[in-house]
Amino acid sequence: MKRRILIIGASGQIGTELTxxxxxxxxxxQVIASDxxxxxxxxxxxxxxxxxxxxxxxxxLALLIKHDIGHVYLMAAMLSATGELHPMKAWDLNMSTLxxxxxxxxxxxxxxxxxxxxxxxxxxxxxxEQTPQHTIMEPSTVYGISKQTGERWCAYYFAKYGVDVRSLxxxxxxxxxxxxxxxxxxxxxxxxxKALNEGTYSCFLSAETTLPMMYMDDAIRATITLMEAPxxxxxxxxxxxxxxxxxxxxxxxxxxxxxxxDFTMTYAPDFRQAIADSWPKxxxxxxxxxxxxxxxxxxxxxxxKVMLASLKSQY
Numbered sequence: 030m031k032r033r034i035l036i037i038g039a040s041g042q043i044g045t046e047l048t049x050x051x052x053x054x055x056x057x058x059q060v061i062a063s064d065x066x067x068x069x070x071x072x073x074x075x076x077x078x079x080x081x082x083x084x085x086x087x088x089x090l091a092l093l094i095k096h097d098i099g100h101v102y103l104m105a106a107m108l109s110a111t112g113e114l115h116p117m118k119a120w121d122l123n124m125s126t127l128x129x130x131x132x133x134x135x136x137x138x139x140x141x142x143x144x145x146x147x148x149x150x151x152x153x154x155x156x157x158e159q160t161p162q163h164t165i166m167e168p169s170t171v172y173g174i175s176k177q178t179g180e181r182w183c184a185y186y187f188a189k190y191g192v193d194v195r196s197l198x199x200x201x202x203x204x205x206x207x208x209x210x211x212x213x214x215x216x217x218x219x220x221x222x223k224a225l226n227e228g229t230y231s232c233f234l235s236a237e238t239t240l241p242m243m244y245m246d247d248a249i250r251a252t253i254t255l256m257e258a259p260x261x262x263x264x265x266x267x268x269x270x271x272x273x274x275x276x277x278x279x280x281x282x283x284x285x286x287x288x289x290x291d292f293t294m295t296y297a298p299d300f301r302q303a304i305a306d307s308w309p310k311x312x313x314x315x316x317x318x319x320x321x322x323x324x325x326x327x328x329x330x331x332x333x334k335v336m337l338a339s340l341k342s343q344y
Contacts, residue, residue, distance in 0.1 A: 032099025032140065033059050035092065037083045037126065040064040042202065042210045043145065043248065044104040050249050052076055061096045064105070083126040090133060099140040100256065103130050109149055110301050111211035112172040123175035131182065135190045142194040143256050146180050146268035148241055149173035150198060153307045160309035162270045162316045169307045180267040187266035195255050196268035200241035200312060202248050203332055205339040213304045217242055217281060220294075221336040224285050225344040229293045232278045233301050239310040243273030244327035244335070251323055258321040265316060272312035273325040274332075284333040 034051055038044045039062035051060045057076035065082050079092055083105050092098070105126055112119030133139050151160060152167035168174050176198075186192040201214025208222075209215035216232055223230040251271055255263065282294040317323035327335075 033061055033096050034100045034102070035061045035063060035096065035098040036102045036104060037063050037081065037089075037130075038103070038105030039078070040066075041104055042204060042207045043199075043245070043252075044102075045207050046204060046245055046249055047102060047104065047252065048076075050253065054253070061092070061098065063092065083129060084122065086129040086133070089129055090138060093133065093138050098138075100143070101130055101134075101139050101141075102143045102252075102256075103127065104145060106145070106175075107172065108210055108212040109147075109170050109172040109304055110213050110215075112175075113170055113300065113304070116171040119171045120175055123172070124178065127179050127182065131186045131192060131194065134192045134194070135186060140193065141256065142183075142192065143252060144179065144183060144194060144196050145252075146176045146196050146198045147173070148198055148200050148308050148312065149304075150177040150180060150268070151307070151309050155309060157308075157310045159311050159313040160270070161313050162265070170304055173307075176268075184267040193260060194266060195258075195263055196266075197248075197251060197255060197271045197317075198268045198312075199248060199271060200243045200273060202243055202245050203336065204245035205336050206245070213301045213308075214240055214242060216278065220278075220281060220285070221333075221340055222343075224289055224292045225337065225340055228289070228291055229295070230282075231295045231297050233297060233299045234278055234305050235298045235302060236279050236296055237277055238302070238305050239275055239277040240305060241272060241275050241309055241312045242329075243271070243325065244332045247273050247325050247327050250326075251317070254323065255317075255321060262321045264320050269317045269320075269323075270312050270314040271317055271323070272314040273327060274329050275311040276329050280329060281333070284329050285337070287330075288333065288337050 063079040063081040107119035
């Protein structure tokens with residue numbers, strides 16, 4: 030019998046939809062959802078749930094043994110904007126959870142790990158157009174620093190101990206199933222809610238701020254594809270660049286106005302502008318394409334159509 034899957038941070042933006050997808054694929058009882066507290070998870074991801082503080086290594090080990098866990102998806106993290114408000118809490122959470130999972134894998138309790146990185150690993154000295162896989166990385170946020178550090182530890186544990194850890198540098202992610210979660214790119218979720226609910230949106234980034242983005246279905250598909258790829262195809266053990274689309278607030282507003290002509294946008298950049306200005310405008314993900322066959326499916330127009338249609342019932 031195949032060992033079970035554990036998702037840490039299953040109530041978060043990515044974790045919620047990842048849990049749903051994996052349970053549809055493998056069956057509800059094969060996927061154990063966990064988070065630091067039990068929250069109202071959407072009905073389609075109902076199934077086994079455990080309250081877990083992933084900074085507690087002994088509690089994590091007990092859960093691994095209890096459910097015969099083989100694969101772990103470590104999705105718990107404090108994101109960029111929230112992390113800047115609570116830097117030491119962000120560092121402690123993001124790093125202690127990763128070390129707990131890596132060390133338990135080194136000790137033979139976990140067969141395979143997925144750990145998400147981010148475009149936040151890049152910084153103001155990184156080439157911003159078609160940012161390459163291997164390049165200058167001088168992150169300017171505690172979130173980015175923790176992710177860059179985590180990438181190096183993942184590569185080290187693979188090289189030193191043979192830990193099968195896999196990772197993606199997610200761009201900004203867009204989804205209608207969960208609310209914005211404290212990230213700098215989350216304006217691209219909130220804007221759809223405000224467009225339907227209020228007819229206007231005040232953007233905390235400037236009009237010309239182009240950032241890499243991805244619709245959540247593509248991100249989930251990339252995650253599962255990487256985790257299911259044969260080990261010899263996974264040639265990068267720090268983290269793979271991942272790309273979907275790139276746009277600025279003007280472009281997303283224009284795509285919404287095709288469906289809601291009266292929608293208006295204003296701009297009031299705040300502290301998140303400096304974060305966004307340190308990140309790439311577009312990503313070269315050719316290594317992911319060549320190594321394990323990655324290809325995005327959603328563009329901005331398709332994303333806007335799905336987001337508005339799916340959110341209409343809420344407003």
